[in-house]
Amino acid sequence: MTPNRLRKLKEWFIEKAILLSGVFSVVFVLLIFLFLLREGFSLFRGESVGDFLFGKSWYPISDPPRFGILPLIMGSLLVTLGAAAISVPIGIAAALFIAEIAPRRLKEGLKAGIELLAAIPSVVIGFIGMITLGPWIKNLFHIPTGLTALTGSVTLAFMAMPTIVSIAEDAITAVPRQYREAAVAMGATKWQTTWRIVARAARPGMVAAVMLGIGRVIGETMAVMMVTGNAAMIPSSILQPVRTLTATIAAEMGESVQGGAHYAALFAIGIVLFIITFLINGVADIYLHRSRR
Amino acid sequence: MAKKRWVIPGALFCLAAFLVQGGCSRENRQASSLQIKGSDTMVNLGQAWAEAFMKKAPSVSVAVTGGGSGTGIAALLSKTCDIAELSRELKPEEIAMAKEKGFDPKQITVALDGLAVVVHPANPLSQLTMEQLADIFSGRVTNWKEIGGSDLPIVVLSREVNSGTHVYFKEHVLRGGDKESQAEFAANALMLPSSQAIADEVDQNPGAVGYYGMGYISPREKALAVAKDAASPYVQPTIDNVVSQAYPISRPLLMVTRGQPQGLVADFLGFVLSPEGQKIVVEIDFVPVKKI
Numbered sequence: 120m121t122p123n124r125l126r127k128l129k130e131w132f133i134e135k136a137i138l139l140s141g142v143f144s145v146v147f148v149l150l151i152f153l154f155l156l157r158e159g160f161s162l163f164r165g166e167s168v169g170d171f172l173f174g175k176s177w178y179p180i181s182d183p184p185r186f187g188i189l190p191l192i193m194g195s196l197l198v199t200l201g202a203a204a205i206s207v208p209i210g211i212a213a214a215l216f217i218a219e220i221a222p223r224r225l226k227e228g229l230k231a232g233i234e235l236l237a238a239i240p241s242v243v244i245g246f247i248g249m250i251t252l253g254p255w256i257k258n259l260f261h262i263p264t265g266l267t268a269l270t271g272s273v274t275l276a277f278m279a280m281p282t283i284v285s286i287a288e289d290a291i292t293a294v295p296r297q298y299r300e301a302a303v304a305m306g307a308t309k310w311q312t313t314w315r316i317v318a319r320a321a322r323p324g325m326v327a328a329v330m331l332g333i334g335r336v337i338g339e340t341m342a343v344m345m346v347t348g349n350a351a352m353i354p355s356s357i358l359q360p361v362r363t364l365t366a367t368i369a370a371e372m373g374e375s376v377q378g379g380a381h382y383a384a385l386f387a388i389g390i391v392l393f394i395i396t397f398l399i400n401g402v403a404d405i406y407l408h409r410s411r412r
Numbered sequence: 413m414a415k416k417r418w419v420i421p422g423a424l425f426c427l428a429a430f431l432v433q434g435g436c437s438r439e440n441r442q443a444s445s446l447q448i449k450g451s452d453t454m455v456n457l458g459q460a461w462a463e464a465f466m467k468k469a470p471s472v473s474v475a476v477t478g479g480g481s482g483t484g485i486a487a488l489l490s491k492t493c494d495i496a497e498l499s500r501e502l503k504p505e506e507i508a509m510a511k512e513k514g515f516d517p518k519q520i521t522v523a524l525d526g527l528a529v530v531v532h533p534a535n536p537l538s539q540l541t542m543e544q545l546a547d548i549f550s551g552r553v554t555n556w557k558e559i560g561g562s563d564l565p566i567v568v569l570s571r572e573v574n575s576g577t578h579v580y581f582k583e584h585v586l587r588g589g590d591k592e593s594q595a596e597f598a599a600n601a602l603m604l605p606s607s608q609a610i611a612d613e614v615d616q617n618p619g620a621v622g623y624y625g626m627g628y629i630s631p632r633e634k635a636l637a638v639a640k641d642a643a644s645p646y647v648q649p650t651i652d653n654v655v656s657q658a659y660p661i662s663r664p665l666l667m668v669t670r671g672q673p674q675g676l677v678a679d680f681l682g683f684v685l686s687p688e689g690q691k692i693v694v695e696i697d698f699v700p701v702k703k704i
Contacts, residue, residue, distance in 0.1 A: 178596050180573050190599075249609075254616050263565045263619050266602055349572065349603035360602050370572040370605060373480035376505055377489075 155393060159386035162186065166380075171387060177351040177362070179371060179381045186384040188391065190353045194268065194361030195337060195395075197354055198347060201272025202279055202336045207329050209276075210283030214328070217284070218291035219313045230288075237281035245342030248274035253346060260358055266348030268361040274342050279332035286331060290324020291317060323409040330403035334396050340365040364392050446474040446676055450484020450497030451576050452606070453625055454665055457523065457696045458497055464692060465683050472676065481576040488668060489513055494677050496668040499525065499576030515671045521664040522684050524699035526626040526654040527581060529661070530611075530633040532618040537561045539637040539646040542660055546586050548621060551598025556619065568601040569610050569622030577607070580663045581623055623661075626654070627697030654699040665698065 162171065166186055174187015217229050252273060253265030294317050302312040318325075340363075348360025349370065368385050375381040448458050455478040462474035476497075479487075484496035485506050502510075502517060510517040529545060531537065537560065540548075547553040549568055557563045571578040578597075587593035604610050607624035614620045614633045626649045629635050637646035640660045653659040673681050683689050690700040 176599070180579065181594070181596060249612070257617070263567045264602060264613070264617060266613070344605055345609070349605075350600045351603075352599035360600065362603065370603065371574050373483045373574045375482060375574075376503070376509070377486050378509075379505065 152393060155386055155389045159383055159388075159390045162380060162383035162387045166384075171384070172391075175353060177367070179375075179384060184380060184384075186380070186387075188364070188367075188388060190351045191362055191364045191367050191388070192391070193353050194347070194351075195363040195365070197268045197357060197361055198271040198275060198343060198363055199333060199337045201268060201357055202275035203329070203333055205272060205276035206279040206283055206332060206336075210280050210328070210332065211287055211325060213280075214284045214287035214291055214325075215313060215318060218288045219317060220309075230285075233281050233284050236277065237285075241278060241339060241342040242345070244274055244277055245345035248342060248346040256358075262358050264348060264360065266346055266360055267358050268347060268354055269357045271343050271347040271361070271363075272357065274346050275336045275339055278339060278342065279336045282335050283328045283332040286328035287321070287325045290321040290328065293324065294320045323406040327403040327406040330399050330406065334399045334403065337399070338365060338392065338396055340369045344369055364388050368392075444472050444676070446472065446495070446680060447487075447493040448474065448476045448495045448497060448667075449479060449487045449493040451481045451499040451665070452478040453499040453525065453575075453577060454478075454497040454523075457665070457693065457698055460692045460696050461680075461684055461689060464688070465680055468683070469679075474680065480574045482574060485517075485668065488517070488670060491670075494669070495680070498666040498668055499663065500579045501664075501666065502668065510670075518669045518672060519666045520669070520673075520681060520685075521701055522667050522681075523665040523690075523693045523701060524654055524662055525665050526649045526651075526659050526662040526699060527577065527623050528626045528629050528635040528649040529621065529623050529638060530614050530629070530635050531621050532614055533632070533634045534618050535561060535634060537636065538634065539639065541639045541642055541644075542585060542588065543641065545638065546588060546595065549581070549597055549601065550586050550595050551600065564619040567613075567617055567620040568598050569613055569620055570597050570601045570603055571607070571610070571624075572603045572605055577623070577625065581661075584663070585661060625698070626650075651694070651699050655702075662699070 171186055171188060172192070173189050174185060175189050176185045176187050177190055178185045213229075213233070217226050221229060248270055249266070253270050255265070256262075256267065256270050256273075257265030298316050298320055299312055302316045307316070343363050344366035347363065347366065349362045349366055350360040351362040351367075352359075354361045368388055371381070372385055375385060446462075448462065455476060458476040462476050466472060466474055481496075481498040481500055484493065484498060485502065487493040488496040489506075489509055498519075502519060507517060529540070535556070537556070540559070544553070544559050548559070548566055549570070551568070553559055553566065555563065555565055570581070573579075582595075582597065583589065586595040586597065602613070604613065604622075607628050610622040610624050611628055611630065611633060614622050626635070629649070635649050637648045638660055639646045645658075647653050647659045649659050649661075654662045667681060667684070669677055669681070685701070690702070693700045
């Protein structure tokens with residue numbers, strides 16, 4: 120065998136191995152989804168989809184059990200929207216500052232710091248939220264307990280921030296230099312260039328950053344379970360305790376009888392979560408592709 | 413996109429985790445080892461028994477893990493453990509599933525646990541009846557002043573539904589042992605993941621009320637004296653009162669085996685029920701099955 124053919128063979132193998140890895144990752148996702156469907160669907164033999172999605176009470180271990188996840192969906196949405204309201208403005212502003220304004224030294228320091236924030240385990244963030252943030256919020260608003268949706272939102276905002284900042288910063292840095300030069304040549308000030316030209320050109324990337332940040336928030340479990348109080352009621356304000364979809368699965372899976380209705384209901388919640396994150400990631404992907412055009 | 417970079421290592425990790433897990437469970441099934449799994453309430457107790465037992469029989473290894481009573485019974489059914497620890501009695505469907513798998517689950521009471529109802533030390537109340545507790549925890553009473561306390565909204569704390577403690581409290585306090593009752597925890601009750609989390613919240617919240625095993629009682633929380641009804645005396649949650657059954661909220665802690673215990677399982681249970689084993693129960697702040 121000539122060295123040339125050997126090299127070709129090697130290349131062929133590497134190529135196929137990479138292809139296989141790629142295919143596998145998709146297959147895994149499909150298998151997970153099929154598994155969720157198989158385990159979750161048995162719930163709908165005794166329960167209508169409408170009762171499940173829009174039922175107002177979640178008493179899974181009572182007799183007869185009630186599997187209404189509307190309070191859980193509302194809980195997840197409230198915490199997520201709250202976290203987005205906090206982390207998106209701060210995250211985007213931080214990304215603009217790092218990419219456009221900060222001097223080089225500061226920029227490197229800030230980037231490293233934000234990446235470090237992503238490395239803190241969620242249980243640690245949850246612990247800090249429970250011990251320090253909860254009592255503080257309780258005293259600030261004079262409410263009976265500090266374990267509320269707002270506490271969850273603030274805690275999760277910290278976890279979404281690294282994702283938002285780093286992806287938005289990439290998008291801003293990717294804006295061609297000529298745009299900035301053209302803007303300055305037209306007599307725009309630094310602020311006008313940053314806000315009207317660069318931020319606008321990077322908008323699809325920023326939307327993607329926000330969506331991925333939100334995806335992280337809605338799937339987060341541990342921190343949320345520790346700080347939101349987990350009361351399964353439909354919240355009327357952000358200062359009330361809520362129970363999220365993820366915390367419900369984590370808290371109850373250990374006790375549910377395998378193969379029973381409760382077990383199936385938890386898997387059905389998994390399906391709902393999967394669909395939500397799938398939609399969010401889908402939107403993010405669409406915007407990312409638009410930004411690459 | 414950063415996400416895609418992690419796909420290959422991620423897939424490899426999953427595969428590795430899968431293989432490792434398969435390997436471990438096979439290793440643990442040696443003849444002279446004992447797997448105990450179940451109730452989080454009982455983990456420390458089980459661990460103490462295991463250590464004392466292994467000191468007496470050095471060739472045996474006993475491993476104790478938690479996860480909740482339901483996790484324990486699930487493991488017993490799938491034969492990944494030899495003894496399940498439960499802080500509640502078996503549910504009828506669990507017994508049925510065991511029979512389906514071909515064995516009759518044997519429940520043995522190995523210790524008792526009193527559940528203390530605790531409030532912040534600043535709370536002026538120090539005693540309540542069972543009926544008042546049911547009113548508070550099911551949300552019929554929402555302010556302390558309605559039952560003679562200060563004007564403060566009540567913050568109800570409960571364990572999560574994966575906890576045997578939660579189930580016991582609902583059946584015996586909220587429903588008063590009445591099987592027909594439909595009483596539930598108040599929808600706005602905070603569900604906390606551990607007894608320690610309940611203690612932490614009670615420590616810093618003057619309006620809070622929660623429950624946990626009496627081993628957790630500390631000076632930073634005030635345990636209430638409880639009366640069966642308005643005519644009965646109020647009783648403090650102490651070991652003596654639980655043994656004499658004067659304290660109304662106490663429950664058995666169980667070990668469940670596949671069929672009649674045999675061999676090592678029987679040896680271990682024998683040790684647990686011996687005076688030496690029951691002394692360990694007291695050391696871990698639970699209540700022995702019989703007076704020692």
